[in-house]
Amino acid sequence: MTGPLKGVRILDLTTMVSGPMATMMLADQGADVIKIESPRGDHMRHVSAMNRGMSASFLSCNRSKRGLALDIKSPEGLAIVRKLAATADVLVQNFRPGAIERMGLGEDIVRELRPDIVFVSISGFGETGPYAGQRVYDPVIQALCGLADVQTDYATGQPRMVRTIVPDKTTAVAAAQAITAALFARSQTGEGQHVRLAMLDTMVAYLWPEAISSLTFVGKEIDPAEGQMGLDLVYETEDGYITAGAVSDSEWQGMCRALGREDLLEDARFATAGARAQNRPARREIVGEEMRKWQSEELLARLDREDVPAAPVLTRWQLLDDAQIEANGTIEIHEDETLGRVRQPRPAARFDRTPAAVQALAPYLGADNAAILGELGYSGTEIERLAEAGVLASRGPATDC
Numbered sequence: 001m002t003g004p005l006k007g008v009r010i011l012d013l014t015t016m017v018s019g020p021m022a023t024m025m026l027a028d029q030g031a032d033v034i035k036i037e038s039p040r041g042d043h044m045r046h047v048s049a050m051n052r053g054m055s056a057s058f059l060s061c062n063r064s065k066r067g068l069a070l071d072i073k074s075p076e077g078l079a080i081v082r083k084l085a086a087t088a089d090v091l092v093q094n095f096r097p098g099a100i101e102r103m104g105l106g107e108d109i110v111r112e113l114r115p116d117i118v119f120v121s122i123s124g125f126g127e128t129g130p131y132a133g134q135r136v137y138d139p140v141i142q143a144l145c146g147l148a149d150v151q152t153d154y155a156t157g158q159p160r161m162v163r164t165i166v167p168d169k170t171t172a173v174a175a176a177q178a179i180t181a182a183l184f185a186r187s188q189t190g191e192g193q194h195v196r197l198a199m200l201d202t203m204v205a206y207l208w209p210e211a212i213s214s215l216t217f218v219g220k221e222i223d224p225a226e227g228q229m230g231l232d233l234v235y236e237t238e239d240g241y242i243t244a245g246a247v248s249d250s251e252w253q254g255m256c257r258a259l260g261r262e263d264l265l266e267d268a269r270f271a272t273a274g275a276r277a278q279n280r281p282a283r284r285e286i287v288g289e290e291m292r293k294w295q296s297e298e299l300l301a302r303l304d305r306e307d308v309p310a311a312p313v314l315t316r317w318q319l320l321d322d323a324q325i326e327a328n329g330t331i332e333i334h335e336d337e338t339l340g341r342v343r344q345p346r347p348a349a350r351f352d353r354t355p356a357a358v359q360a361l362a363p364y365l366g367a368d369n370a371a372i373l374g375e376l377g378y379s380g381t382e383i384e385r386l387a388e389a390g391v392l393a394s395r396g397p398a399t400d401c
Helices: 018-028 056-062 075-085 107-113 138-145 166-189 199-215 249-258 262-266 273-278 280-291 296-305 323-328 369-375 380-388
Strands: 009-012 032-037 066-069 090-093 118-123 194-198 234-236 241-244 310-312 331-336 340-345
Touching (some): 009 018, 018 118, 018 166, 056 340, 075 107, 107 118, 138 166, 138 199, 166 194, 166 199, 194 199, 234 280, 241 296, 369 380
Parallel strands (some): 009 032, 090 118, 118 194
Antiparallel strands (some): 234 241, 331 340
16 A cells, blocks of 8 residues: 555445545545445446446445455444454444444444544434435435536526536545544544534535525625526537636636637626626627637637637547646556456545555455455454355456456
C-alpha cells in the first residue's frame, strides 16, 4: 500500500455506491479497506457490463480493497467481524437506521472492542424523522433536495432528474472527507467519534450556494426559480455542440466579438449582468442563432482568444481521446491476468510526497477470506471448516468471457 492513509484500517460494511465509493477513495489513498459482504455479495456485483463475473460498476466502486464474504447473521460470522472491528481504525456502514444494532454491531459494542474507533453511519434521510426508516435510492433524494426542481424544463414546467447519481457520489465525497477529518481529530485527542451523514443533508448543502441561496435572508426571500443563475449551457453549431459561458461583462463582450456581433454591446438589454439575467430568453435565442452559423472548431478558437470559457460537448467515447484528459493522465489502463486490460480513472487528488494510486482492482467475492482470517489467527483447517459450514463464501472469475 502507498498513499497518505497507509497504516489506517477501514472495515467497510457498506453496499451500493455512496459508502463503497467513499471507502474506495480512502483505499486508493493507502488505507487497508476490508469490504465485508454477505454470501450473495453486494448488489452492484450483479449490474452493468460484466467481464468474467466482474461487474464494471462494482469494480469502479470497490477497487483497491480486500474482500471478505461471510454470513454475518451466524454466530461465527459475527465473531469474525467483531475480531476485525477490534483491529480497525474506522467502521463504515450504510444500513437503514437500527439495522446495525440488530446485527450486533452497534457503536456501543464496537467501541468496547476498539474504544478509539471512528464509527461512520451513512443514511438516506438521517436517523430520526418521518422518512428515516424508508428505503432510499438516488432519485428519491434528487426529488426531495430540490435538484429535480433545479432541472425543471422551462417549456413544460416538469421537474427532471439528473441522469447520473449525483446524491450518491456527492455523499461519497463528503463521507471520505469527514472520515479523514475524524481521523485527524483522533490524532490530536486520542478519541474516536460517531460520524453521521445523511444523503438528504449532503445534497441540500451541496445545492445551497447557487441553487437555493436566494432563500438565505429570512423575510427577504426570492423565488429560487427566478433568482437561479441562467448559466449558458449547450449550443448547437454548424457541425456539432459546444458550451460557452458569458457571466461577467468582459466575457459577454468577448462572446459578442467572437460571434461578430459587436452591435450587441450597445443593446441595453444585455449591458449589465442583471440586465442579461433579466433578459435571459432573448439573449439565449440570439446567441444560439449566431452559434449555428459557425463550425465548432473555428468558433471555439475565437472564443478562446477572447478568454470566454468554452469547450466542445464530448461524447463519453470522445473523452477517452481528449487532449486534456490525456495530458492529465486522468484515465489509466491496468493489465489484469483475469480481466485483461481494464480502464479506470486515477485518483483525482495528487500527493507529491505520499502518492495515491489504484492499489489493485476490485476483489471477487470472498477473494481474501483466507488471508484476512489468517491475520486474525485462524488456521487453514478452521478456515476450511467455516467454508464448509457456509459461514464463508467465495466466487471467483466466471469461466466465460
